[in-house]
Every structure is written in C-alpha cells, then in structure tokens.
Amino acid sequence: MSMEKAVDAKAVDAYGALHEALKACGVRLVASLPDDWMAPLIDRIAADPEITHVRVARESEAVAVATGAFFTGTRSAVLIGATGLFTCTGELATLNLRHQIPVFLLVSERGSPDDLRIYQEVQGRRLKPVLEALDFPYLRIDSLEDVARLPVMYEWCRLQKRPVVAFLARTLLKGEPKI
Amino acid sequence: MKTRECFELLAPHASDAVVVCALGMAANEWWAVTKSDETFYMHGAMGFASSFALGVALTMPKTPVWVLNGDGSMCMNLGSLLTEASQQPDNLKHLLVANRCYQTVGGLPMAGQHDTDYAAIARGAGAREAIRVRSLDEMRGALPRILAPGYLLTVLEVECEAIPIIPPPQPFEGAEMKYRFGRNMERRFGVSVFGSQGY
Structure with missing residues (x-):
C-alpha cells in the first residue's frame, strides 16, 4: 500500500469515527455549511436517517438552528469551516454568550502550520485569539483518541453554557501536506 | 394596520404554539x-430568530412554532429563506x-422601502x-x-x-430569558432541556 493510500484510509477512519462519536454524544440534529475538510463528514451525517441534517446558507444560521434545538432537549452540533466561524462571532456573542446557551461547533482548523492554502493564513493566525477575547473555549482534536473523548467534550460544552469549538486538525482529517 | 392590532388578533390563538420573536x-x-414568558425574545443576533425557530420546529414537529420576525431582521439574513424553504416543516409559521x-x-x-415584495x-x-396581509380584515380572513x-x-x-424609542420591555434578560423559556418548554411539552445539575 502506498503512503498516499494509507493516509486516505486514516482519513476515512477519522470521518467515520467522528460520525460515530457525534452519535455517542447523543447528537440528533446537525446544521452545516461545508469547507473541503468538513465535506466528507457532512456527507456521512446527511446520509444518516437518525440525524436531522440542516444545510444552511450562512454559518450563523447553523448556530441559531442548533440553539433553537437546544430548547426542545435535542442535542445538536454545528459543522463548519474556520472561515465560517469567523463570520459567526457576533451571533455567538449576542445569542449564545448573552443568554448562556451552549452550542458545540466542530470546525476545521484551517490555517494551521500544516495547511498551505494562502487564503487560510489569516484565519490560522487570528481566529483563536478572537475566540479567547470572546471567552469561547476551544479544543483541538488531532487523533482518534481525541475523537473518542468527544462525548466528554460535548458534556463539558453544556456545562460551560457557551459556545465551545472543537477544531479538527489537518493531521486527523487529511494527513501530512505534500510540498 | 398597526402591529399591535395585528398581534391582538393573533395572540388568542397562540396558546398551543412556541413563539419566537425577533428583537426590536x-x-x-x-x-x-x-x-x-413562554416566548423567546431575541435580544441579539438580528436576523436569526427564524433560524432559531426552524431549529425548534424541526425537533418538535408536532407543535406549532411561530416566528414573529421583522423585515429589518429578515433582510439581514435573506439567505435563511433558502434554508427555511429547503425544510418547510409543516409546523412552522413565519x-x-x-x-x-x-x-x-x-x-x-x-432599503427598498416601497417596492420590495417579501412574499415573492x-x-x-x-x-x-x-x-401578504394588508389590513385587519385580510388578517381575519387569513387566520384559518x-x-x-x-x-x-x-x-x-x-x-x-412614530412611537417612543424604548429599551426591551421584558423585565428579564440574558440567562433568565433562557431559563424561563426552557423551563416553560419542559413544563408545557415534557421535554428535558436542562440536566440534573441544572445546566
């Protein structure tokens, strides 16, 4: 097996593991807007009849849909890219932080040192400091062992009563970059 | 017609519904x-009350869900109409x-004060x-x-x-808004919003 195929197999395992971990969290509604790292996970969720999947036109909608679902006792998650998270900060602050409503976001960790896309560079340097300024906790998931801990992270998010971001690392989803 | 007159016609029919209001x-x-205080009053996130209501409606499909939106709010998030149209749950009234x-x-x-056709x-x-409902008579006719x-x-x-500019009139806000609405959802519909430790 070539190295490239080995990496692909690992990525498939990661997306499958994330899907199963979300179900282990009790998630029954997912609202999403894809970037290319998140798309395979979103495809899996969309095909799962046990999860209500809502495709949105803007990432903040996903935040609000998941927030509404909270009040019916439905566990939910938001799946978006890092650039999309940048666009949500106002709504996360004035809806979720203001009212102390938890929302769990799985977000691609774009712009990390192993992400060599030029248009992700600012997100990589500035997104986490923005989250820190807003007092939104964030975690990093870069191994299958981390994925297995997702149910604990999810419960911790509920306890935090605010947005909590779980960044999905490139090493988990895509493997090492090629130069 | 005035907004309040319109709401006075609607309100007697809201007892079975979950109501979400856009801010303002x-x-x-x-x-x-x-x-x-069975209503969720948005105090922020202008443009996203309808998305919040969609989340309620999709996960409580047997309960009527009303979103009382404003056109200023909706125009901040027109793309939400695509999301809403892609779902169109039978219990959602926008x-x-x-x-x-x-x-x-x-x-x-x-912007577009005179010409915009929101229904279109x-x-x-x-x-x-x-x-579109343009008068109280039309409103009465549309109620069924x-x-x-x-x-x-x-x-x-x-x-x-031309009414006075006022702050939000509800005498509760922030986390109390969440707990009042959430506890009412638990009482009214038997759902479990909060866990055994209260969060």
Missing part, C-alpha cells in the same frame, strides 16, 4: 399584548412584520406558500390558513409608527 419591534409589541423601517431606532427607512422573495427562495397545518410565510404589511 416584534418582541416589544408581542410582549405588550401577551406579557408571555409571520413577517413588514413596516419597512427600523422602527425601534426612530423609524428610519429600510420567499416564493423565489422555494417557499410553497407565502401570502395561518392556523392550519402546513408551512406558511405571511407578510404582515403594517404601518411604520
């Missing part, structure tokens, strides 16, 4: 008519209060049914459609009124 005039006037101005900041006109925009986004099962966006064409 819709929330202020619904509070003035109902004093209800009531769009269209006064074509930013009333709670002094009545400054909106909704239909263009894929909504099966979107109607509004109350019947099936997704519907209703544009309530109301006046932009």
Whole structure:
C-alpha cells in the first residue's frame, strides 16, 4: 500500500469515527455549511436517517438552528469551516454568550502550520485569539483518541453554557501536506 | 394596520404554539399584548430568530412554532429563506412584520422601502406558500390558513409608527430569558432541556 493510500484510509477512519462519536454524544440534529475538510463528514451525517441534517446558507444560521434545538432537549452540533466561524462571532456573542446557551461547533482548523492554502493564513493566525477575547473555549482534536473523548467534550460544552469549538486538525482529517 | 392590532388578533390563538420573536419591534409589541414568558425574545443576533425557530420546529414537529420576525431582521439574513424553504416543516409559521423601517431606532427607512415584495422573495427562495396581509380584515380572513397545518410565510404589511424609542420591555434578560423559556418548554411539552445539575 502506498503512503498516499494509507493516509486516505486514516482519513476515512477519522470521518467515520467522528460520525460515530457525534452519535455517542447523543447528537440528533446537525446544521452545516461545508469547507473541503468538513465535506466528507457532512456527507456521512446527511446520509444518516437518525440525524436531522440542516444545510444552511450562512454559518450563523447553523448556530441559531442548533440553539433553537437546544430548547426542545435535542442535542445538536454545528459543522463548519474556520472561515465560517469567523463570520459567526457576533451571533455567538449576542445569542449564545448573552443568554448562556451552549452550542458545540466542530470546525476545521484551517490555517494551521500544516495547511498551505494562502487564503487560510489569516484565519490560522487570528481566529483563536478572537475566540479567547470572546471567552469561547476551544479544543483541538488531532487523533482518534481525541475523537473518542468527544462525548466528554460535548458534556463539558453544556456545562460551560457557551459556545465551545472543537477544531479538527489537518493531521486527523487529511494527513501530512505534500510540498 | 398597526402591529399591535395585528398581534391582538393573533395572540388568542397562540396558546398551543412556541413563539419566537425577533428583537426590536416584534418582541416589544408581542410582549405588550401577551406579557408571555413562554416566548423567546431575541435580544441579539438580528436576523436569526427564524433560524432559531426552524431549529425548534424541526425537533418538535408536532407543535406549532411561530416566528414573529421583522423585515429589518429578515433582510439581514435573506439567505435563511433558502434554508427555511429547503425544510418547510409543516409546523412552522413565519409571520413577517413588514413596516419597512427600523422602527425601534426612530423609524428610519429600510432599503427598498416601497417596492420590495417579501412574499415573492420567499416564493423565489422555494417557499410553497407565502401570502401578504394588508389590513385587519385580510388578517381575519387569513387566520384559518395561518392556523392550519402546513408551512406558511405571511407578510404582515403594517404601518411604520412614530412611537417612543424604548429599551426591551421584558423585565428579564440574558440567562433568565433562557431559563424561563426552557423551563416553560419542559413544563408545557415534557421535554428535558436542562440536566440534573441544572445546566
């Protein structure tokens, strides 16, 4: 097996593991807007009849849909890219932080040192400091062992009563970059 | 017609519904008519009350869910009409209060104040049914459609009124808004919003 195929197999395992971990969290509604790292996970969720999947036109909608679902006792998650998270900060602050409503976001960790896309560079340097300024906790998931801990992270998010971001690392989803 | 008159016609029919209000005039006037703490009043996230209501409607499909939106709010998030149209849950009623101005900041006109047809925009986004109501008589006539099962966006064409600028009138906010609404959801519908430790 070539190295490239080995990496692909690992990525498939990661997306499958994330899907199963979300179900282990009790998630029954997912609202999403894809970037290319998140798309395979979103495809899996969309095909799962046990999860209500809502495709949105803007990432903040996903935040609000998941927030509404909270009040019916439905566990939910938001799946978006890092650039999309940048666009949500106002709504996360004035809806979720203001009212102390938890929302769990799985977000691609774009712009990390192993992400060599030029248009992700600012997100990589500035997104986490923005989250820190807003007092939104964030975690990093870069191994299958981390994925297995997702149910604990999810419960911790509920306890935090605010947005909590779980960044999905490139090493988990895509493997090492090629130069 | 005035927003309050319109809400006075709607309110007697809201007892079985979950109501979500966009911040500003819709929330202020619904509070003035109902004093209800079974309603979620958005105090932020302008443009996203309808997305919040969609999340409620999709996960509680047997319960009517009303969103009392404002046109100023909706125009901050027109793409949400595509999302809503792609789902169109039968229990969701989108009531769009269209006064074509930013009333709670002094009545400054909106872009497209005179010509915008919100029902046509909704239909263009894929909504099966979107109607306009221009008077209280038309409102009375539309009530059976509004109350019947099936997704519907209703544009309530109301006046932009010269009323005082007021802060949010509900005497609770922030986390108390969450707990009042959430505890009412638990009491009314038997769902478990909060866990055994209260969060």
